[in-house]
Amino acid sequence: MILDNAVSIAQSRRGRFAEGSYSGRSHVLLERSLMAFRNSAWLAVLSGFFEPVLYLLSFGYGLGHLIGKIPLQNGHVVSYAMYIAPGLLATSAMNGAIYDSTWNVFWKLKFDRIYQSMLQTSLGSVDVALGEISWALLRGFAYAVGFMCVVVPAGLITNWWAIMAIPSAVLIAFGFASVGMAITSCFTTFQQMDMINIAMLPMFLFSGSFYPLTVYPGYLQGILKALPLWQAISLVRDFTLGMVSWGILWHVLYFTVMICFGVTLTAKRLTKLFLR
Amino acid sequence: MANQEILIEAKALVKRYGDFTAVNGIDFQVRKGESFGFLGPNGAGKSTTMRIIAATLTRTSGDISILGKDPEKFGPEIKAHLGVVPQTDNLDNALTVEENLYIYGRYFGLSKRFIKPKIEELLDFAQLVEKRDVKVEALSGGMKRRLTIARALVSEPEILMLDEPTTGLDPQARHILWDRLFRLKEQGVTLLITTHYMDEAEQLCDRLMVMDKGSIMAEDSPAGLIKNYSTKEVLEVRFGSDRNAVIAPQLKEMCDRIEVLPDRILMYADDGEALLHELGQKGLHPLTSLVRRSSLEDVFLRLTGRTLID
Numbered sequence: 001m002i003l004d005n006a007v008s009i010a011q012s013r014r015g016r017f018a019e020g021s022y023s024g025r026s027h028v029l030l031e032r033s034l035m036a037f038r039n040s041a042w043l044a045v046l047s048g049f050f051e052p053v054l055y056l057l058s059f060g061y062g063l064g065h066l067i068g069k070i071p072l073q074n075g076h077v078v079s080y081a082m083y084i085a086p087g088l089l090a091t092s093a094m095n096g097a098i099y100d101s102t103w104n105v106f107w108k109l110k111f112d113r114i115y116q117s118m119l120q121t122s123l124g125s126v127d128v129a130l131g132e133i134s135w136a137l138l139r140g141f142a143y144a145v146g147f148m149c150v151v152v153p154a155g156l157i158t159n160w161w162a163i164m165a166i167p168s169a170v171l172i173a174f175g176f177a178s179v180g181m182a183i184t185s186c187f188t189t190f191q192q193m194d195m196i197n198i199a200m201l202p203m204f205l206f207s208g209s210f211y212p213l214t215v216y217p218g219y220l221q222g223i224l225k226a227l228p229l230w231q232a233i234s235l236v237r238d239f240t241l242g243m244v245s246w247g248i249l250w251h252v253l254y255f256t257v258m259i260c261f262g263v264t265l266t267a268k269r270l271t272k273l274f275l276r
Numbered sequence: 277m278a279n280q281e282i283l284i285e286a287k288a289l290v291k292r293y294g295d296f297t298a299v300n301g302i303d304f305q306v307r308k309g310e311s312f313g314f315l316g317p318n319g320a321g322k323s324t325t326m327r328i329i330a331a332t333l334t335r336t337s338g339d340i341s342i343l344g345k346d347p348e349k350f351g352p353e354i355k356a357h358l359g360v361v362p363q364t365d366n367l368d369n370a371l372t373v374e375e376n377l378y379i380y381g382r383y384f385g386l387s388k389r390f391i392k393p394k395i396e397e398l399l400d401f402a403q404l405v406e407k408r409d410v411k412v413e414a415l416s417g418g419m420k421r422r423l424t425i426a427r428a429l430v431s432e433p434e435i436l437m438l439d440e441p442t443t444g445l446d447p448q449a450r451h452i453l454w455d456r457l458f459r460l461k462e463q464g465v466t467l468l469i470t471t472h473y474m475d476e477a478e479q480l481c482d483r484l485m486v487m488d489k490g491s492i493m494a495e496d497s498p499a500g501l502i503k504n505y506s507t508k509e510v511l512e513v514r515f516g517s518d519r520n521a522v523i524a525p526q527l528k529e530m531c532d533r534i535e536v537l538p539d540r541i542l543m544y545a546d547d548g549e550a551l552l553h554e555l556g557q558k559g560l561h562p563l564t565s566l567v568r569r570s571s572l573e574d575v576f577l578r579l580t581g582r583t584l585i586d
Contacts, residue, residue, distance in 0.1 A: 113366035
């Protein structure tokens, strides 16, 4: 049924789940993101595709030449490029999601006041949170597919489980984007936003993209394994290197919790900011 | 107008932020087709009241209903009834003029088929047809305001709410905007306007609520307010900043009421010219003098003891 009257559309949601904060229209935010993307944002999005490819060329082939083969837990031996490719894929899914959900969201929140304009219509805060986060998720998907188009022909993928790296990247992007947007909605100054960058860089360097965590003492390994990037890298690596076990579900659970926490907190913050 | 249906009704409406009371128990009614203004200085509680009506702010106590609905229970529905033009433009800078209108309609869940012809109508109304493919960032202040108003009309709202619609615009842009708003009024759209500009209130509003420090000071038509709270004319005299205060007691005896402002003295009388003549006869010769009609500014001064724009 097509209703072309704003009031009847809003009335048709009466009595539905979370009627005050969810109108079932988060897809219109994707429509907006696509229009904005067409207008200018495509360059920034494209750079996110090249990032892991450049790392792979430099580290995988350059440094990999000196390093040689890497032994895996399951007894197999792989090239260094094969070893780091999943780490780079997970990292690029994270970076795209974080960039979108932190700086972009901060700008829309503070300067363009776009969320204010959305919430003065019959959209709800859950629509806005879900819609914005889904865009980051779409980006994660696009990066994963793009990266696969590079690593498969390069011979770095040798098993069919690797296809699961694509939904994994989407899950990872979803998790990071939810938490990223939640944190951003709590921040008010540029200085606070810089803290995100400060936290991201060491996580990227030490979470096992470039070498196994076994080089660290036990307690440090425990801390790093609790961080989301290690969870992300393990998830993707287990699939691309064919080390599939039920243990993968723990990573999935980890991201599911991140998503629930992030979406809930984001919707709460938007409500507090614009609909007190 | 008096027998028209009541669209908005507030009773003992209160909004507090901690110890600060922004709206202090106000009552008012707005009828269909009316152009209703909230007039008052910054911090009077106008925008707070507007936000409570628009279902983007919860009240502390009291009752309010918009078309018979409580905004705290039926937020999305209330928002679908309203068109909101906020104090600071919140257009989407990443999009073009046309895209801004389109996506805003989509936020309400309207179909593309409905929005497309609506865009043509609104671009024409906002005099932005040639700018349709231009990004919003490149528009002038007046154009942005017109686009914000056009955007608020996409959903065909029954009530259009404008918070300080012409603040920061140059005189020409203000007049274009007033003309557009007047057309809407003629089409029967109910307008709710906050302003601290007297001329704007006089131009656009059928009825005004004068607010100060969260309370209603008076409520009437612009002409009614002037009639009840001021004299027909005002004589403005300047004796120089050091002598104003010295001469003031003498002037006070000559007319109904005076107001001593830092730079001038306002004398309230029904015949300004006669009063000026009388001053001359008493040997009081001001440096400059001006006789004018009473305005809402005088009403405000009478009610609050302060000028509107401090």
